[in-house]
Amino acid sequence: xxxSSSPELDPxxxxxxxxxxxxxxxxxxxxxxxxxxxxxxxxxxxYHPDLQALSPVLREPRGAFVTVLVDGDLNGCxxxxxxxxxxxxxxxxEARSAAFEDPRLPPLREExxxxxxxxxxVLSDLEPMAVTSLDELLDALRPGVDGLxxxxxxxxxxxxxxxxxxxxxxxxxxxxxxAKAGIAVGSWPLRMHCHxxxxxxxxxxxxPTRRPPHQPRAxxxxxxxxxx
Numbered sequence: 001x002x003x004s005s006s007p008e009l010d011p012x013x014x015x016x017x018x019x020x021x022x023x024x025x026x027x028x029x030x031x032x033x034x035x036x037x038x039x040x041x042x043x044x045x046x047y048h049p050d051l052q053a054l055s056p057v058l059r060e061p062r063g064a065f066v067t068v069l070v071d072g073d074l075n076g077c078x079x080x081x082x083x084x085x086x087x088x089x090x091x092x093x094e095a096r097s098a099a100f101e102d103p104r105l106p107p108l109r110e111e112x113x114x115x116x117x118x119x120x121x122v123l124s125d126l127e128p129m130a131v132t133s134l135d136e137l138l139d140a141l142r143p144g145v146d147g148l149x150x151x152x153x154x155x156x157x158x159x160x161x162x163x164x165x166x167x168x169x170x171x172x173x174x175x176x177x178x179a180k181a182g183i184a185v186g187s188w189p190l191r192m193h194c195h196x197x198x199x200x201x202x203x204x205x206x207x208p209t210r211r212p213p214h215q216p217r218a219x220x221x222x223x224x225x226x227x228x
Contacts, residue, residue, distance in 0.1 A: 025055035026202040032058075032088050033066050033095035033118050040096050041110045047096070049088045058088040063123035065160060066094040067203075068108060071115050076102035081123065081149065081158060091120055119203035121160055123147070126195040134188050138170040146196040148173070150181055152189035157181025161199055 032054075036047040051059050064087060065079025076098035080090050095118070099108040108116070126149060131137045141148065144164045150157055157180040159173065167173040175185045183189060 025057050028054055028058060029088070029091055029120050029122075030118055030202060030204050032091050033120055036092040036095040037068075037099045037108070037118075040100055041113075047092050049092050051086055051088060054088050059086045061085055062087040062090065063197075064090045064094060065121045065123070065199075066091060066098045067119040067121070067162075068095075068098045069117040069119065070108070070112050072117070074105065075108055075112075075116075076100075076105050077160075078102055079121070079123075081126070083123075083125070087122065117203060119201065121162070121199040121201050124198045124200075126197050129194040129196055131194055134174070134186065137174060137194055141170045141173070141196070143168060143170060143173070145198060147199060148177060149195045149197070150174075150177055150183065151193045152181070152183050152191055155182045157183070162201075 032047075032049050035049070039045065039047040049058075061083040063079065063081045063083050065077060067074065068076040078097040078101065079094045101107075129137065129140055131140055145161060147161045148159050157177045159177050159180075163176075164173060167176055178185045178187070183192075
């Protein structure tokens with residue numbers, strides 16, 4: 001896989017392009033993810049980006065998911081939904097978690113790095129959906145555009161917009177998300193809540209020639225898998 005010097009935007013994969021993020025900070029964001037994963041292999045603990053050295057948009061609180069692909073296959077996808085911390089910090093933590101801590105998949109191995117693609121999905125604000133039945137939800141969804149969060153009591157599930165690639169029909173998309181969340185497929189629990197979102201999506205192949213300098217350890221945090 002040939003290295004790429006600049007991230008590629010993918011507007012066909014549920015992306016709502018944030019102009020500042022795209023034009024100014026996309027390369028920085030992918031570099032943060034790369035340095036975090038490299039720090040994990042180098043045994044230096046969690047990578048803590050220098051926020052003051054980054055573009056202002058990366059200091060804003062945003063939710064984000066990081067996806068690690070090896071030879072085009074999913075090898076980890078974890079993220080944070082709520083915009084509670086600076087975007088760069090979220091991406092640093094979730095990149096490491098996606099590479100090494102996704103409970104569904106084996107940890108990334110250093111010899112796989114030359115075959116890795118990194119993807120960062122920056123979430124928009126969650127939009128509550130005024131739907132009161134499964135049929136209303138299916139009618140309101142925008143295939144290929146909307147990410148979806150469903151909640152019923154303590155059960156919660158999320159699909160990124162990229163999941164539409166595998167599940168292009170709304171009924172199948174929602175059914176698989178209900179199964180993932182532990183909600184009975186086809187049901188509409190009494191306290192069902194739905195939120196949708198879009199993403200700004202950036203990604204690039206791993207560049208094996210880049211090795212970051214030492215960075216101090218950052219604190220651990222809760223994470224959430226985001227793909228099926």
